[in-house]
Structures are given as structure tokens and as C-alpha cells.
């Protein structure tokens with residue numbers, strides 16, 4: 001398996017790029033945000049637990065998130081590899097992933113980050129909020145809170161993966177095609 005972590009702030013374009021990368025490299029795309037939203041919509045026990053955190057723009061606690069993630073990975077053990085989108089988002093989650101993947105004979109091969117300026121990203125999210133129906137995209141305060149969560153809890157992962165020589169960053173500003181090309185240039189060189 002080749003496992004790639006797609007990394008970036010809220011609104012950086014991870015979901016958009018994941019659609020292209022999963023096709024190109026025949027990877028299974030796992031978006032924790034999408035799995036949570038599915039559970040919210042269907043009002044499952046997991047959805048009920050996650051809702052209060054998600055609606056506020058807070059991270060869902062690690063234990064709940066990691067359990068869900070492992071369940072998802074276990075559904076796709078026969079895949080060519082996994083494109084992780086939205087996980088890990090804390091050092092605890094990264095450590096959990098590094099503990100879990102070897103148990104299925106696998107590892108994180110690389111982390112690829114989409115970089116963009118906060119002001120551009122906040123504007124993108126507010127625009128998305130007009131049509132997506134996502135509560136967490138409709139209120140600037142909730143968006144700012146997601147950035148605070150990112151800065152406090154997720155940004156330290158850059159150092160975590162740099163220490164493992166697995167961190168690659170690309171410029172996330174440009175057309176969708178330009179950014180896909182930058183990402184594929186990195187992945188093709190792994």
C-alpha cells in the first residue's frame with residue numbers, strides 16, 4: 001500500500017485535490033470530515049457525539065476520531081493505498097496512525113501539504129458556506145475557531161513529519177489543474 005496524508009488548513013482544497021489524486025493513483029480516499037458529516041446526517045450514535053464539536057468548529061476528541069478512522073481503513077485493506085484527508089489533525093492522532101499502520105503491514109509514505117494564506121482561505125470558506133449547507137462554514141467566528149484549532153493542534157504535525165523526512169509542501173494558490181500538477185510532481189518523485 002502507498003499511503004499519503006493530504007495536509008492543509010481548512011479550505012486549502014484537500015477535498016478537491018483528493019478527487020483527482022485518488023483516480024490518478026488508484027487510492028482509497030478517506031475524508032474524516034465527510035465520514036463525520038455522513039454520521040451527522042444519519043443521526044448515528046457517532047454523529048450525535050461528534051455534532052457539538054463540529055458545529056462549533058472544534059476538533060472531535062482523538063479517541064472517537066481514531067476509532068472511526070481505523071474502522072474506515074479496515075474496510076479497505078485490499079486497496080492500493082489510502083489518501084488520508086483530514087486525518088491526522090493532532091500529534092496524538094499521528095502517533096495513533098503510526099502505531100496502527102504497521103499492524104496491517106503498512107506505514108505513512110508521505111505527507112503532502114497545500115499551503116495558502118489565511119485570508120484567502122477564510123474568504124473561500126465563507127463562499128462555500130453560501131451553498132454547501134455546512135454550518136461550520138457560515139459563520140466567520142466558527143471559521144476563525146477552526147484556524148485556532150489548526151494552529152494549536154494541527155500545525156505541530158509539520159515538525160512531526162519533517163522529523164521523519166516525510167513532509168512535502170506545495171503552493172495551494174492557482175488553478176485546480178496547476179495545483180494537481182504540483183502534487184503529482186511530488187508524489188511521482190517519492
Ligand SMILES: Nc1ncnc2c1ncn2[C@@H]1O[C@H](COP(=O)(O)OP(=O)(O)O)[C@@H](O)[C@H]1O
Nearest residue numbers: 010011032033053054058059060065086087089
Ligand atoms: N481528524 C480529525 N480530528 C478531529 N476532528 C475532526 C477530524 N477530521 C474532521 N473533524 C471534524 O470535522 C470538521 C470538518 O472537517 P473537514 O471537512 O475536514 O473540515 P475543514 O474544511 O475545516 O478542513 C472539523 O472541524 C472537526 O470538527
